[in-house]
Amino acid sequence: MLGGTWRRGRMCPWRRSGRTLGRVFAPHLPRRSVLLGLLAAPLTVAACSKDQPKPGGPTTTSATTATTAAPPVQVTGAGLPADLLGTMTALYLGGKVPAGGAVAAALAKRKSLTAPPKVAGSVGKWKGVPIAVVASGSDLTLLVKGKSWSVVGGWWPSLGVATSPVATMRVLAIGSDARPNQKVASQRSDSLHIIGVDSKGVGGIVGIPRDSWVPLASGGTNKINAALPFGGPKNVVKTVSRTSGVQLDGYLMTGFKGFRAMINAVGGLRYVAPAVFKGEHGILAKKGLNILRGEPALSFARERHTLKNGDFGRSQNQGRLMLAGMSMARAGGPKALVKYLGAMSPHVETDLSTEQVLNLGASVFRASPNTVKNVVVPGGVGTRSGQSVVLLGSGALSIFRDMRNGRLGA
Known part of the structure; x- marks a missing residue:
């Protein structure tokens, strides 16, 4: 009073x-x-x-x-849900951030900001699970939603966390020879590539010739592409791991139908050819920029008869298409990543977690795909059990050893 x-x-x-x-x-x-x-x-x-x-x-x-009372200070972002922005507010302005493992340890050392930053991003789904990618300046946050949004990866130089806390991954990309009416896992795997990822981004692509003569994890010795019909994708992973000595974290697999649908879903693949590429039935790619839709992209990936080095050259070209896809994702920026993953989701089989897939996709933003090495392990041609096969030697083993840490030439 x-x-x-x-x-x-x-x-x-x-x-x-x-x-x-x-x-x-x-x-x-x-x-x-x-x-x-x-x-x-x-x-x-x-x-x-x-x-x-x-x-x-x-x-x-x-x-x-x-x-x-003054309204609470919080992070805002057009089109992003309120609960997601709540997690972003805790991340940047201080508070408990749902996270686990190495991500939680890295965020525990962050330095909070005094004012909310501007953020932009998008929300989508991978295999029915909500995912989000949010960017702010040079920061990138990857989130997955269970009961609430959880941070599963990213990097935050504005908070003093400039390096991705996600561990090295080595993922096997499997291209099944399955036609539209065949089960993907019941046919031979005619495309095999190890993709390495570390905190610096994509560390390299290693192609394995489909006719490589190796011991199968399911028993016996055969061409490496026989591992799929003899035991499914997990048998392929075990066989490649034992052959290469590279500890694989999982696989991504698709067949002819899925490959075409995936390429069409993203509007075609932007591929810059260093020279004209002719196939058995005409030109598959002109020199310079090409927009390869589903069927032309599949023909490009399968062509081997016109190549001097046959299956080795085909595997090299398949790696080039992967790099083209990485370049598209990088050019689209973080907001487009969710769109691309959503387009791929129905056409890819995998044992990777949503968290792993999201970090694998975001790795394209760490370094330009133009700097990523794309190699095929060498081998000699021989005959086994009446079949023409590829015999892997010391050159192949050297490349495999180099890939064990997820980065070629490290």
């Missing part, structure tokens, strides 16, 4: 006579107090006639102020 006390120690009841009640301001109050009171809320003084202060006595006043 400002400026004195009520007479008799209590408030006087309002009179019902209709008599106008006067407003009395204490002349001894500081001007700032009066102004603040006027701005915040009415300063009302009620007086009863029988309780009027005596001349020269203390002036009795009463003041009530109401303040409106």
Whole structure:
């Protein structure tokens, strides 16, 4: 209560006579107090006639102020859901961020900002699981939603975390020879590539000739592409791991139908050919920029008869198409990554987690695909069990050893 006390120690009841009640301001109050009171809320003084202060006595006043709380400071981003922005606010302005493993350890050392940054991103799904990619300047945040949004990867130089905390991955890309009416896992795997990823981005692509003569994890010795019909994709992973010594973290697999559908879903593959590429039935790619739709892209990937080095050259070209896809994703930026993954999702079989797939896709932003090495392991041509096969030697083993840490030439 400002400026004195009520007479008799209590408030006087309002009179019902209709008599106008006067407003009395204490002349001894500081001007700032009066102004603040006027701005915040009415300063009302009620007086009863029988309780009027005596001349020269203390002036009795009463003041009530109401303040409106300022809206909470939070991260905003057009088109992003409120619960996702809540996680981003905790990430940048301080608070508990849902994360696990190496990501949680890295974020525990972050330095919070004093003002919310501008963010942009997109939300989609991979195999029915909500995913999100959010960018802010040079920062990138990868999120997956279970009961709530959780940070599963990224890098945040603005917070002092410039290196991706995600561990090295080595993923096997399997291209099945399955036609549209055949099961993908029941046919031979005519395209095999190890894709390495580390904290610096994509570390290299290693192609394996389909006719490589190797011991199969399911038993016996055969061409490496026989591992798929003899035991499914996990048998292929085990066979390639044992042959190469590279510890594989999982696989991505598709067949002819899935490959065509995937390419068409992203609007075609932008491939820059260093020279004209002719196939058995005409030109498959002109020199310079080509937009390869589903069927032309499949023909490009399968062509071997016109190549001097046959299957080795075909595997090299398949790696080039992978790099073209990486370049498209990189050019589209973080917001487009969710779109591309969503387009691929129905046409790819995998044992990788959503978290792994998201980090694998985002690795294209760490380094330009133009710097990624694309090699095919060498081998000699021989005959086994009446078949023409590729015999892997020391040259192949050297490349495999180089790929064990996820990066060629490291």
